[in-house]
Amino acid sequence: MARREPSFVCQNCGAAYGRWQGKCDACGEWNTIAEEGAATARPAQPGRAPRKGRLFALEPLAGEAHDAPRLASGIAEFDRVTGGGFVRGSVLLLGGDPGIGKSTLLIQVAATLARAGHRAAYISGEEAVAQVRLRAERLGLGGAAVELAAETSVEDIVATLGERNTPRLVIIDSIQTMWTDAVDSAPGTVTQVRGAAAALIRFAKRTGAAVILVGHVTKDGQIAGPRVVEHMVDAVLSFEGEGSHQFRILRAVKNRFGPTDEIGVFEMTGIGLQEIANPSELFLSERDLGSAGTAVFAGIEGTRPLLVEIQALVAPSALGTPRRAVVGWDQNRLSMVLAVLEAHCGVKLSSHDVYLNVAGGLRIQEPAADLAAAAALVSSLANAPLPADAVYFGEVSLSGAVRPVAQTAARLKEAQKLGFARAIVPEAARTEAGSEPGFALEPVGMLATLVGEIAARGSPRSRSGRRAVGET
16 A cells, blocks of 8 residues: 655656755756655554565576577668667667657658568557558558557557567657556656656566657757656667758667667658668768868768768857857867867967858767868868868867877778868878878878968968968
């Protein structure tokens, strides 16, 4: 038996309090604390012995290890991110902005498995069955043997799916709409999300079905209730992209059965999401050759080399505090590169607005983009177009030195494959040899050296810009 006691839980992070307050001390959000019912066990009755624990076997650490059996989804980019496919009994959490294409991606995955002869179930808590069918028909998947249902009760879902042969894949869209009788709270609250997720995870572990939970995203881009759900599941996938771009990036944030730094690239079309076999060529397809302020960065996303264009615009500012805007890169990283240019390279940017953008909607997270960003910034300031056949990569330290980065050979091989003739690399990469003739390496030890070379190519029309980078 249990008695009801009031509890106040933050709907953003799941922190619990004994009374209501306006601000959550754990995550700092305002007006996210709501009252929920909490069950508190009564003390044991006098004279009643507590239940004894059940003995279980302990296994030695040494032993034969086996790779987890996987079920390929049939979509290569999706399998790349998950580590090769679905592991039996695994639970995945997929998050993304509203309208980004989560439901479209998952209905394609379910249809592909169903056409391969596996049982797949799609449970929608937000749409009716007719609405899901309309989407499937629009994508040309109406003939796939995917089982549909519009249900929100976890107990009913578990009972229905376990009645006969267990599905190999179960999609729950979304976990915030599910509710369980074990918790006396409104659907969507942190307590209900925790209870519903726990029940579905138990079902997956018991039956061996792979379960995908769709999670809503908060205003700051995090999956709603991350501290409640993310640590419970086996993998967390993030579906990213801008509404103005047709590219979509599937990124692994957590994965117990695979890498956590892989990405899958898709293109949103009228017939659904299409896989991109060569993302570098796609990101550079609309590149504006001969323009100042653009540099090609040779990056690495997981095990995949990726070439993207970094665009910079440096313009005189009439404001007392110039603007610093960046899209697709870390704001703090941009501030550090600007400080190094100012302190060690003689580049005067204190009276200029700075705008930096990664073309195509991709978000870069590795520090190897420092050199390409610095080259684009100086190119824009001095009105000096960079060589169209060159790629840049290298980490810039606070002393102005260009530090080496990992997987140099893979970056150079991708650049050669796409027709680039040279690479501006850190000094430590001098020993790396190109596999094709005609590919040259230009090592740079200090950032000031590269800044001087770019400024020397500046256009005479931009005399003020050339003076800003220290040229007399």
